[in-house]
Amino acid sequence: MKKSIGDNIFPERMSFENGLKLLKRSGYQGIELWLGDRPWFQMATTDAQLREMRQQIEDAGLEISNVSTALDWDENVSSRDPAKREAAFRHIRRQIEAAQIFNCDAILIVAGIVTADTPYNEVYNRCVDSLQKLAPDAASAKVKIGVENCCSEQRFLLSPREFNTFLNDVDSRWVGIHLDVGNIHDTGFAEQWIEMLGPRITRVHLKDVLKHRGRCGDQSVYTNIFLGDNNWRAIRDAFTKVGYDGWVVAEMEAKYRYAPDQQIYDTSAAMDRVISGNL
């Protein structure tokens, strides 16, 4: 397994270059780049600028694990608004192009947001249709689309069995799951998602979850690795069981109030323990 963390964890006002140095010092092998989060990687960033970023990352001794985005929360393929759906297609295709430039083979998207006025079945069918349209782009670029399980936030695809059925319906080996082991909350068990979706996992997000908090309170349901309710031994064993040996990417929602760089070091050390199985 290889260790990565998102560029959105860089402390405020830290430059991209210094962020890369920090990751390298902390022991990461890779970086997850978030389209739309930080000034250095926006929709307007040109191919030439992306190539320059790649060079900087390689010069720092790092690889790009995957290209992610939070833009889906505003512009989703399941939206009723055609303009927003078009925008979603644009940024997902841009993620695929960027991944090619970065020489990495996976992107993360959030497909489907169920709301009070956009019902489940409508979202489901629109997502399947959209991913079937995007799959040829992914195939020709040789970049896998990892659909993240943001189960509770999306109110969508809430069980591993249903996620599996969803991927069967999309029916492309270029579309899989970007599995977040912290996103399952109290509706299931991360290790069972790993066991059921093993060969379809494109990348993994690591974080811990405080199951009793839920998503509606004023405190984050997420926390740092080992501080929550995840069964890390079972999760590690499940990765071994299904033969997952790819990138694991830390995603920390709750940030340190002081010494924010320390969170990057601490997370790296915790990830080492997960990877080694020394739990």
Next chain:
Amino acid sequence: MTRRHILQQALAVPFAMCAEASSAPAASQIISEPNCLSQESAAGFRSLHRASITILLCGMSTLGKSGALQLREQALRGKWIVFESSPLCTRKQARTLQDVFGIALNEPVAASSDDLFARYIWPHSALTRSFSAVIPVACSPTEAIAHYGGVPIAMKRRIGRGGIVFLGSMLGPNLRAEEPEATKLAAAIFSGTTFAGTSTAASTNT
């Protein structure tokens, strides 16, 4: 009537209520008990192709001595007995296994949420879900084929021209749940080629 026919008929009697021939091309035998665990396990195993040299006992808890002696006779003659124990294994069954096959079982251990998987090393390395409780078995390291918490819970032992594979963690329910690793593992166990050196001998004696 040959001695073999007599033995085959004798074996059929104690298991008459629960034995069935496989619908797979190579006929092996499945023996189950009339309880939900054993039946569920048998349903899982039924989907597998099983080599003709195997006799499979699913989720057993009450095997008696006469049945065990007949199985031993079959093993001596070249069959491989795959014996899956129920976690509700009775003391009588444990004594029978000790007396007839020399397999010493320890008290069942409840599976822990800290360790969810049985770790197989034969026929290949694999992790499968453990099933509520597992039954530790005393055997030599060379006989052990799976461990739970570092303790052997499954073993294989040669008996005459055949042998016995004892499974102290139920595998059939995992097959029913379509667990890929369990399916691959069970398929390898029942392929027949895993029982090295026994296939030819068995085919001339059954």
